[in-house]
Every structure is written in C-alpha cells, then in structure tokens.
Amino acid sequence: MSRPAGTTGRWVREHLVLLLGLLVLVYTFVPIAVVVLMSFNDPDSRLIYRFDGFTIDNWLNPCAEPSMCDAVVRSVEIGLLATVLATLLGTLAAFAMVRHRFVGRSTANLLVFLPMAAPEIVLGASLLALFVASGLGGQLGFWTILVAHVMFCLSFVIVAVRARLAGLDDTLEQAAMDLYATPAQTFWRVTFPLVFPGILGAALLAFSLSFDDFIITNLNAGNTTTFPMYVWGVAQRGVPMQVNVVGTVMLVLSIAIVLAGELRARRRAGR
Amino acid sequence: MTSTAQPPPLVDALPTAEAEPPEQGGSRRRGGLTGYLLLLPATLWLLLFFVVPFYSLVATSLFDPSGSDFRGYEMTWEFGNYVDAVRDYWQPLLRSLWYGGLATLFCLVLGYVLAYAIAFKAGRWKNLLLVLVVAPFFTSFLVRTLSWKLILADDGFVVETLQFLHLLGDDGRLLATPVAVVAGLTYNFLPFMVLPLYASLEKIDPRLIEASGDLYANPFVGFFKVTWPLSLPGVVSGTLLTFIPAAGDFINAQLLGSPNQRMVGGVVQSLFTDANDYPAAGALSVIMMGGILMMVLVYVRRAGTEDLL
Numbered sequence: 001m002s003r004p005a006g007t008t009g010r011w012v013r014e015h016l017v018l019l020l021g022l023l024v025l026v027y028t029f030v031p032i033a034v035v036v037l038m039s040f041n042d043p044d045s046r047l048i049y050r051f052d053g054f055t056i057d058n059w060l061n062p063c064a065e066p067s068m069c070d071a072v073v074r075s076v077e078i079g080l081l082a083t084v085l086a087t088l089l090g091t092l093a094a095f096a097m098v099r100h101r102f103v104g105r106s107t108a109n110l111l112v113f114l115p116m117a118a119p120e121i122v123l124g125a126s127l128l129a130l131f132v133a134s135g136l137g138g139q140l141g142f143w144t145i146l147v148a149h150v151m152f153c154l155s156f157v158i159v160a161v162r163a164r165l166a167g168l169d170d171t172l173e174q175a176a177m178d179l180y181a182t183p184a185q186t187f188w189r190v191t192f193p194l195v196f197p198g199i200l201g202a203a204l205l206a207f208s209l210s211f212d213d214f215i216i217t218n219l220n221a222g223n224t225t226t227f228p229m230y231v232w233g234v235a236q237r238g239v240p241m242q243v244n245v246v247g248t249v250m251l252v253l254s255i256a257i258v259l260a261g262e263l264r265a266r267r268r269a270g271r
Numbered sequence: 272m273t274s275t276a277q278p279p280p281l282v283d284a285l286p287t288a289e290a291e292p293p294e295q296g297g298s299r300r301r302g303g304l305t306g307y308l309l310l311l312p313a314t315l316w317l318l319l320f321f322v323v324p325f326y327s328l329v330a331t332s333l334f335d336p337s338g339s340d341f342r343g344y345e346m347t348w349e350f351g352n353y354v355d356a357v358r359d360y361w362q363p364l365l366r367s368l369w370y371g372g373l374a375t376l377f378c379l380v381l382g383y384v385l386a387y388a389i390a391f392k393a394g395r396w397k398n399l400l401l402v403l404v405v406a407p408f409f410t411s412f413l414v415r416t417l418s419w420k421l422i423l424a425d426d427g428f429v430v431e432t433l434q435f436l437h438l439l440g441d442d443g444r445l446l447a448t449p450v451a452v453v454a455g456l457t458y459n460f461l462p463f464m465v466l467p468l469y470a471s472l473e474k475i476d477p478r479l480i481e482a483s484g485d486l487y488a489n490p491f492v493g494f495f496k497v498t499w500p501l502s503l504p505g506v507v508s509g510t511l512l513t514f515i516p517a518a519g520d521f522i523n524a525q526l527l528g529s530p531n532q533r534m535v536g537g538v539v540q541s542l543f544t545d546a547n548d549y550p551a552a553g554a555l556s557v558i559m560m561g562g563i564l565m566m567v568l569v570y571v572r573r574a575g576t577e578d579l580l
Contacts, residue, residue: 100300125553130328
C-alpha cells in the first residue's frame with residue numbers, strides 16, 4: 001500500500017473490471033430487451049420488422065396465429081416427454097458413474113462427452129441417415145423428434161447430476177447408516193433430497209434445450225412443426241409479434257424458477 | 272470464504288474441464304451388477320441413437336451419388352464423394368472455421384472479463400450475476416437472433432451511429448455482412464464461454480494473486496503469470512464449447528447474413544432437405560465431424576488438459 005502507483009492500478013483494476021463485466025452483461029441483454037419490447041409492438045406491416053407503436057393486443061391474443069400456438073403446444077409436449085425420459089435415464093446413469101464400479105468407465109465417459117462435442121448438424125444428419133436407412137424416412141415426425149431430443153439432452157443431464165453427486169458429502173449417508181437406516185431409507189431420506197436440486201436443474205436445462213432446438217429437429221421432423229421451426233419459417237415471410245410474447249414468457253418463467261430455487265436454498269442456508 | 276452458497280445447478284450442468292469429477296474415495300464405489308443395470312438404459316439410448324446413426328452417416332457418405340431418395344442408394348464405397356464435397360464446398364467450410372474462430376476469440380475476451388468480474392469482484396451478487404449470464408439462454412435462440420436483425424437494421428440506431436462516426440459509409444450496412452454473422456455468433460454462444468471460465472477462475476485462491484502483488488509484480492504481470500495460467504482449463508473447455516457449436520451453426524448466417532456468408536452447416540442442411548443429395552451431405556458432415564475431432568484432440572493435448580475427455 002506504500003506505492004501509490006500500485007494502489008491506483010489496483011483501484012482501476014477492481015472497479016474497471018467489474019464495470020466492463022457489467023457492460024458485457026448488458027450487451028447480452030440488449031436483444032432480450034428488444035424481444036420484450038417487440039412483444040408490445042403494433043406493426044404497420046408484417047414485412048418490416050421494427051417498432052411502430054405500443055399495444056397489448058399481442059399479449060391479449062397470443063393465439064392470433066393458430067399455427068404458432070399449435071407449434072408451441074407441440075414443442076411443450078415434446079419438451080416435457082423428452083425431459084422426463086432424459087432426466088430419468090440420465091440420473092440412473094449418473095448414479096452408476098459416481099457410486100458404482102464397472103468395467104469401461106472411460107468408454108462410458110467418452111460416450112457421454114461426444115454428443116456434447118459434436119456439432120448439432122452432425123447429430124441431426126446422423127439420425128436422419130439412420131431413419132432413412134431403416135425405412136422410416138416417410139415416418140419422420142413427433143416420435144423421431146422425441147428420440148433425437150432425449151439423445152442430446154441425456155449427456156447434459158448426466159453431467160449435471162454427476163457433478164451434484166460428486167460434490168456430495170457422504171458423511172450424512174454414513175450417519176444415517178450408523179443410525180440403523182436401511183439402504184432404501186438412506187437413499188430416499190438422505191441421498192435423494194440432497195441430489196434433488198441437481199436433478200431439477202438438469203431437468204430445467206433439458207427442457208430448455210429441447211424446446212429451443214432447431215438444427216437437429218428440423219432434419220428429423222418431417223411435416224411436424226415445432227416452435228423454433230415455426231419461427232424459422234416465418235422469418236422469411238414476416239414475423240407475427242406473438243413470437244416475442246412466447247420468448248418473453250419463456251424468459252420470465254425460467255428466471256422465476258431459477259430464482260425460486262435460489263431463494264429456497266438461501267432460506268435453508270439461513271436456518 | 273465462509274459462504275457455502277453453491278452456484279445454481281445450471282452452472283454445474285454445463286460441462287467444464289472438470290467434467291469427470293475427482294476420484295473421491297473410488298474405493299467406496301460399490302461393485303456388483305447394479306451399476307451396469309443403472310447404466311444400461313442411457314448407454315443403450317446413446318448407442319442406438321448416437322453411435323449407430325454416426326455409422327449410418329458414414330455409410331451414407333459412401334453411397335453411389337447417382338442414387339436418389341426415390342430410387343434408393345447403393346453402397347459403392349464412393350470415396351470420390353469426399354473429394355467432390357471439398358471441391359464444391361471448400362468456401363463454406365473455410366468460412367465456418369473463420370467465423371467460428373473469430374466468434375470464439377471475441378467470446379474469450381468478453382467472457383473472460385465477465386467471468387473474472389463475477390469470480391473476484393461480485394461479492395455477494397455472484398449467484399445473481401450467474402443467473403443473469405444464463406438467463407438469455409432461456410429465450411428462444413431464433414427469437415433472440417431475430418432481435419439482432421432489428422438492432423443491426425439499416426435504419427437502426429447502431430448503423431446510424433456508425434455512419435455518423437464515419438466508421439461506416441453512408442450507404443454501408445451491417446446486415447448481410449460477415450460482421451453481423453460474427454456478432455450474432457459471439458452473442459449466442461457467450462454463456463458457453465463464461466461458465467467454464469468462471470468455474471476455473473472461481474477455484475483460484477485470491478491470495479495467490481495478492482502474493483504476486485506483494486512480490487512486486489504489477490497487475491498485468493500478475494495476471495499473465497498467475498491468473499491466466501491457472502484459468503487455462505476453463506479457457507480450453509470454454510473455447511471448445513464455443514467454437515464447436517459456432518462453427519456448426521447456420522442460423523446466424525441465414526438470418527443475419529446473405530448467401531455470401533453461407534456456412535457449412537447450412538449447406539449440409541439444404542443438401543439434406545432441399546437437394547436430397549444424401550451422399551454429398553453425409554460426406555460433408557463426416558468432414559466436419561472429423562475436422563472438429565482432430566482439432567479437439569490436438570488442442571486438448573497442446574493445452575495439456577487431457578482429463579477433459
């Protein structure tokens with residue numbers, strides 16, 4: 001502290017970095033702000049994408065474009081099913097990987113890692129090649145999308161739950177066992193509640209990955225239209241502002257879920 | 272550090288250099304059949320819908336190119352498909368590497384600043400800021416990219432400001448240029464960079480950085496000799512997690528660019544869905560996958576973090 005130059009440097013570093021960091025964060029929110037703003041837009045023409053006037057009509061009639069709502073419903077259906085399946089399979093696998101011995105651990109790790117490292121277009125193209133080769137080329141639709149979504153969500157679920165499990169202090173479980181809890185009781189009363197936030201986070205991530213996927217879905221969808229595919233289609237023809245309503249709702253819902261989890265965790269920690 | 276607050280689970284969820292958790296008490300792992308049974312469903316799913324399809328893709332890439340969806344394809348071990356694919360599409364291939372690389376570089380600079388600020392300067396706002404980093408991730412990718420179209424529009428604020436500052440000619444534009452595409456890519460994949468960087472930076476003991484200061488290193492030397500090397504695992508996984516999807520992406524190129532900014536993902540997509548030229552699309556996808564795998568291996572070995580896999 002005796003060197004003023006160093007102190008100045010330190011001060012600049014301390015505050016400048018924080019300021020720059022916040023600026024980067026603001027940059028990531030500019031397009032989000034535009035999405036929220038455009039959800040209140042009253043466009044003069046659908047062909048020109050700009051803010052023309054304020055209205056709440058888009059919020060009052062979110063389904064003015066029935067095909068958009070159909071697509072949203074389909075995306076939600078696929079998202080929920082894919083989330084349940086991927087979370088279930090992924091959680092089981094994560095338990096195996098952290099808690100059990102098995103031959104071929106590094107192969108299993110690689111198998112989990114590769115789908116995350118492969119570009120989406122390759123994953124989608126591979127599945128399409130398989131479906132076509134096995135004569136399912138004409139039956140692309142809901143079920144082929146679901147299969148694809150479970151596949152790419154699985155790795156993320158496994159990694160998320162595995163991280164939570166590995167970070168778990170197992171003295172609590174040992175204590176339960178010492179107090180004569182059966183393995184089943186230990187699992188359901190101690191282990192599972194501790195891992196549950198990780199599973200929930202993984203499920204949330206899986207749902208948003210599924211709901212948002214375009215590249216893989218588009219190759220394996222046949223004539224079925226999901227929400228991202230709908231947006232892709234209208235991007236060329238003129239975008240109904242209700243698309244921004246969906247975007248805003250997604251944002252608000254996910255922030256609410258994450259914050260609720262945070263608050264719960266904080267209240268627990270405070271107790 | 273007395274705070275025991277855990278980062279939000281979503282942060283754990285993104286793969287980092289520490290993808291494989293440390294072997295804490297490997298001896299405590301249980302043996303027996305249960306492990307295999309637990310592992311079976313997920314493994315089967317990945318084998319059936321990830322490994323087998325990839326073989327199928329490789330097979331498709333070697334089909335007789337004169338076949339069609341309609342007449343069926345014949346396996347003729349047509350390695351010429353690869354030569355044709357490179358000859359016809361070397362431009363989008365190189366362009367994808369270039370745009371993906373540029374976007375990754377920008378993400379690294381922006382992401383490092385943000386991750387550093389969160390890890391060392393945010394204090395009790397850490398978790399809130401982390402939530403904010405992943406928040407944009409939850410608004411539809413396509414809808415967000417459409418917003419960029421509005422932000423960068425010809426009569427928009429950004430273009431007019433740049434024109435006013437003479438950084439852009441009077442009839443200059445951003446949409447339909449590489450600038451717009453790279454900006455879109457940078458924006459869309461930034462969270463993939465920030466989270467692994469944060470995970471690495473967060474583990475650094477701030478006393479080490481203080482120590483470098485006490486030993487008369489100026490902040491810059493301290494940064495490059497202490498912080499940067501210790502954050503390398505995060506840099507490696509962050510750049511990979513950003514580069515791979517960015518190079519494979521075609522949504523930004525399509526929505527924000529023009530046909531002159533076409534990327535290889537878009538070519539594969541239209542070969543499959545519009546041209547129905549499966550062998551060419553297959554060959555191009557295999558080239559992409561091979562290129563990326565090679566890059567990952569070389570890069571990971573160079574950076575000395577083999578435990579990434």
